Amino acid sequence: MASRIEDYAMLGNCRSAALVARNGSIDWACLPRFDSASCFSALIGEDANGRWRIAPADAGATNTRRYIDGSLVLETVWTTTTGRARVVDFMPFEGEQVGIIRIVEGIEGCVDFDAVLTIRFDYGNAVPWVKRLDEETMTAVAGPDLLVVRSPVALEGEGMQSVARFAVREGETVPFALAWGPSHLPPPPATDAHVALRDSLAFWERWSGRCNDSGEWSDIVRRSLVVLKGLSYLPTGGIVAAPTTSLPEQLGGQRNWDYRYCWARDATFVLSALVNAGYHDEASAWRDWVRRAVAGSPDQLQVLYGLAGERRLEEFEVPWLAGYEGAKPVRIGNAASMQFQLDIYGELVGAFAHAIRHGVTLQPEADEVQAVFLEHLERIWREPDEGIWEIRGEPRHFVHSKVMAWLAFQRAAEQDRHGRDPAFTYRWRAVADEIRADILARGVDPERGCFTQSYGSKELDASLLLVTLTDFLPPDDPRIAATVRAIEEDLLVQGFVRRYDTRSGVDGLPPGEGEFLPCSFWLVENYVLLGRLDEARELFVRLIGLSNDLGLLAEEYDPRSKRLLGNFPQAFSHVALVNAAFSLAHGYSATADSHATPEAIDPQGVRA
Template sequence: MSRPIEDYGFIGNMASGALVALDGSMDWLCLPRFDSHACFAALLGEPGHGHWQIRPVSDDFRVSRRYDPGTAILETTFETAEGRVTLIDFMPFTDKEHEVDVVRLVRGDAGTVPMQMRLVIRFDYGLIVPWVRRRDYGLSAVAGPDALQLVTPVETHGENASTVGAFEVQAGQTVPFTLGWRPSHWPERNMADPQAQHARTATEWRRWSGACKFGAGRSDHWHEAVVRSLITLKALTFDSTGGIVAALTTSLPEKLGGVRNWDYRYCWIRDATLALYALLTSGYRDEARAWREWLLRAVAGDPRQLQIMYGIHGERRLTELELPWLPGYAGSQPVRIGNAAFAQRQLDVPGELMDTLHVARKFELERSEHAWALQRTMLNELEREWQLPDEGIWEMRGGQRHFTHSRLMCWVAFDRGIRAVEEFGLEGPAERWRGVREAIRADICRHGWNEAKRSFVQYYGGTSLDASLLLMAQVGFLSARDPRFISTVAAIERELMVDGLVLRYRTDTEEDGLPPGEGVFLACSFWLADAYVMMGRRDDAQALFEHLLSLRNDLGLLAEEYEPRLGRQLGNFPQAFSHIALVNTANNLASAHGPAEQRAEHDGQGEEEPG
């Protein structure tokens, strides 16, 4: 039986990351990059597909855990009849993409506790058993292009194609384990002192998290939630390029036992604007600048080849494959790597890109003439394509349609282009773009509105609702006081809310090319809180925000979705989009004019009458 997703803690170092369960089992690790083949894949299968567990010998123990404050260093404390130990897990920062380490320190806190370690290395997502050799420092494991070194003073031996070791930890003693990756054709390397690495890693994390400007001086649970979310976003950033992966994992299901299992270890343009807001409003200009620069490099070239997503280095071919040897999390098959959505047409993406660069200018990031040249060329292409059907924000696999949200973001694209000319003095055919913008507005109001529903709907001619329409006021298309927006929010409350949280859309009534069923979408629920703020319903916004905070696991982490009936997190984990939304909603609530309100106030046209 698979462990609940919320039972996992996350460690990372801006190159890769790992998931560690409550019982000290590291069940997911890809080295040396987020999108590399996993060497521990028990998360999507069985322990024999790769894991690394350190725990007391006794089964009778109590466990508690926390992050070392202000860091991504995980501390799991085991209490037994013999005493108490703390397992400290972290990944040291590295400036070498081909040398990535995981460090585990077992610290004795009280008494003398017998401990055990079991290491099962399976390269290529649990498929390949490596050649393991004993070394003076520990062991070496090699298969194909991959090599791992385990450095520890603990004596180990082989047992059933795994490596095991038994040891005791006394109060005041620390027993170290370092697992380091290198290309298999490189010579074995010397590992840095693990306790010195611990001190350096903690210092660096605290220096970074201490720069957070959210609610300066406050130390309440909102501040804690924002800082934890920002640390999570930082740890999901690929330091070499500035790209932010959507999540650490692949194929954690949106429905237990279902087929909605996708690879999220890539960078979506759609996340860019909201991520930029979260970083900039929290005081992290360097990270926002690096994200923008990754974006510009990734999308450079012919605008007709613009993709919705890219690899962490800007790779474009993200071919989707299935891994039949893995049974999947809770039997959820297939397990997929790669993501076929990279080849979809999603006409909201140019709008997201234009909005991201507009936000960068508003926050006075350094100008980029290359960026404006790219934007102008992209708008020329969009001028010819905005009326085409597409797969939409949710990457439907049931055929292309005229999605209202896609048209909304086409409107945003031209609106931001016009404002770049008007507000920042850039050169462009603003008058022509105004004509296109007004044509798109009229098109949305004519075809995206359903009078019987008194709401905008998911796609032209349909009757289904879509939570992405909550963004209409946030992007400035309508005022939050517009009767159409108020009515659309009310319709979403009636039809898409489950136990006070928001579905993306009804998969049981809307054909999207897949079997129905998924949890509520956490980012959409934060969007509803943002809408409440903009509508003046601050009490409702705060109540919803507090409810969403209560869904985080004990470490403050969120997946993509939540299943209210089961009380379980669902989808890939930890999910950047959920944590981005948390930061932005906290900022909206904490200030009289939060980012969303500012965006509507300064960028929107503010129509209040239907037409």
């Protein structure tokens, strides 16, 4: 049975990721890419669907754990009645080779350990052919996949798993190295575990040491940025929403989605966080990924893509996996890739404008590409869409989507680059003015004076907290305060923000989900924008208190069961944390900065 979501740590090497439970079991790993079929699937199945546990034989052993010095290298210190030992887990950076290394080291006394390895390819379904090559090397093969495991401690077959029992004394180390390779080629070469550890720590130290200061929140901001870096796919610059699939938004429920892909919208928020933190190289890599992924006809723009920009992400169910705590179905792929979500156009144009303002250059053809997209958006902005939350129901005229369409034309009109045809500026400004008038006429509740979820509706939607963070209206406009107040009245649950009303099942699924953490961080930024700084700080402190002991956040939180819910760790949550922290540190909204006009930000980055 899988552990609580908050009991997991993530290992990563910017190509893939693995989740390690507090009990020493790796219950999830997809190799060689984030979106590859998993070889350890106990997280969303049973132990027999694949896991790799290394832990003391003493059932009463206790442990503490931490990430080493701004890295994704996990150190777990175990204490037993006979001694202490530590296990260092990481995914090495070594060319194209992808794998997991675990080093067991004695600290004092003598500690007996058990290692239990159960490999199941194809999401826990394919039993491999296991073969021993020599005393220290075994291989497991099924179909296209090969795993080679090397250790001075021999793993022996017991039933349908491989087991080793060994002891470590003070100063002794026992390494285990697992590497993936194509099954039709020779096994990947051996890796020196200690050299790989040194190199991995050096990589993370160089990277996390470049982070801009964010005042008293610098440590937790740096941790979130390391998570975001770990969720990036180094070969292409794509950034996955999360390394997992089908961790439920409600325990036992059906809101179980595959997040191992690159959402265009999420990436724009990640861009703003990276730029604010000083990581221009990563922002440039994201820029190039976007250009490749969305190039071509603008009517083919997708909500999400594969790691290299793949478009076909068909969704299917995996019936042989029991689901996390019984939450079924387990889904692979994501049908939302084919949805029409109008807001993406505005997010992309706004993100590029933000990047340019902070020194990230665009390609020479950027104006031409942008003009093609805006011409398409000019034709379609009046159409209903599925909205930011990918509601699987009838399309609607979502206010957030319309405001993001306005943002696209507004930003395009504001851009002043050499050689631009001034006719474009007049044209885009005219369309922006038309959309703005439409929203104010149809997207504001005349009784409450606040924005609504969609035209003609009385319902609210937490995406309106992003609407208020654009410069669609000035911060002192009464409709801004009224919208924040209405969301506090209708969508706050024990102090946390719900995305929208899911209790009635109006989105086509059974009712219920946890409170969406990014929305609560957006409320922090709105408090900053409105000058409610004490409330902003109080809410931010509550939110970061939901992180697990390693500073990791999932997508949602259930204040009733006091558990994290949804895929984990979630990029959207960590991006929202970073931007909220910068907002508090500098006294302005970091998300609003990415949506604001250049003239609205003074040279020091403080809202004028």
